[in-house]
Amino acid sequence: MRAISNGAFVPLALVDRLRRVFETAHARLTRVASHAAYGIEEGFVFGRRKREEAAAAEASREAERHALFARLAERPEQICPFLGLEADRTGYIDGVSDDHRCFAFGDPAPISAEQQTRVCQERGYGNCPRYLRGVLVIPTEELEALRRPRAAVETPLPVAVVDPERRRRGPIVALLALLLLIGGGAAAAYLLLGQDPGVAIIPSPSVTPSVPPTASPTVVPSATAAPTPTPTATPTPTPTLTPSPTPTGSTPGSPTPEPTPVAGDAFAFYEVSVSPGGYTLHAFDDGSVGAERGVSFNQFSSARVEPATGDDGEVYWVTQNGTLVGFGYRYPDSGDFRIRAVFLNNDGDRRSAFLDEAELDQLPEATPAP
Incomplete structure (x- = not known):
């Protein structure tokens, strides 16, 4: 039994129980206050776990x-x-x-x-x-x-770059190797020429002046190698520009010829075909012809186009996909391009036929038929 100031007696067990209840309530109030101070709400731990699981699943799918x-x-x-x-x-x-x-x-x-x-x-x-x-x-x-598939080869950084001790030992090791090489050369010279010092003195000056002539012929071919690319670069554009349009005149848009359309095939769209070289395109916006743009292709290329008449009365084949959307080809100012009509059969297989050059500056009057 413990005496209280008012003269009453309270059991010790009851006092201990009241003390534990007070300490528990105080700890809870302190934790709630700290959570509120840092913006932590009820269910935060469980919500974070769900987000982490969802992020892990998404990362697995992306991988x-x-x-x-x-x-x-x-x-x-x-x-x-x-x-x-x-x-x-x-x-x-x-x-x-x-x-x-x-x-x-x-x-x-x-x-x-x-x-x-x-x-x-x-x-x-x-x-x-x-x-x-x-x-x-x-x-x-x-x-x-x-x-453009590439082989992703990742070369990790050498650990030696990070290690300062190896970096400091590198010059020392190289110097020791150089000293060993010089010592070995001197020992070999002594063994070979030590019995006749008069002979050893004669070749020594001959070795020293032989170094400049060795460097001299090295400089001469390096100077002649400089003009070597100049004559090589001159004939290179000539065969590249001349034969490229010639063999691709029949199918400049694709190295593989496509089958011609037959009865029953449905017209799909028009397509422009270009071969490697330079072309002049015209900005085209709802019939309004804008500025010219020069482009160059380094390989056979094709894109979907639609014929339209500009405000200057000329026919333009306006690009519908790719990086040149909104630019049109005008015959014959744009260059050596060709237009073909693409058809699809019942199985979705592609067939095509090129238009005549006389039709490139005219607006098609109707949907082409096979």
Whole structure:
């Protein structure tokens, strides 16, 4: 029993219980106050855990997607990235196979034999309507990785750069090696020439002046190597500019010829085809012709176009996709370009036919027929 100031007696067990209750309440009030001071609300720990789990799942999915595009980028350039096998998304077989599937729309779709040989396994797969619609859902950086595959070789920084002790020992080791080399050379000279010092003195001055003539012929070829690129660079543009338009006059937009349309094929769109070289394009905005723009192509290229008449009365083939959207080609001022009408059959296979040069400065009156 413990005496209280008012003269009453309270059991010690009751006093201890009241003290523990007070300490517990005080600790809770202190924790709540500290949480409120730092902006911590009820359920914060559980919400953070859910966000961390969601972030980990998203990172895992992104890693799988990047790994998939990395494997696709290792395939040959002429193989369409959407071509795969029914049981293997990144696999393919050279030639025609019943196991080939098109993954342009996500789910695997069967492909005809003609589509496999003429489009899916040729460099012209970039003109395929399925490919053009499929690339719309691919992120830009992954699409660039597919178009220009590169071997990502990461060379880690050498640890020796970080270690200051090795950096200080490097010059010392090199100096010791140089001293050993000089000492070894002196010992060898003594063993070979030490018995006849008169002979040893004679070749010593001959070795010293022999060094300048050694450096002299080294400078002479380096001076002659400087004009070497000049005559080499002069003939290089001549064969590049002259033969390029000549062999590609029939199909400048694609190295692989496409089948011609037949009865029953449906007209899809017009397409401009250019070969390597320079071209002059015109800004075109709702019939208003703007400033000229000079562009240069280093490879065969093509883009979807639509014919339109400008405010100057001339016919322009206005680009609809790519980096030159809104610029038009005008015959014959823009350069050696060609226009072809693209058709699709019932299976979605592409066929095309080039327009005559006499039709390039005229607005088509009706939808072309095969």
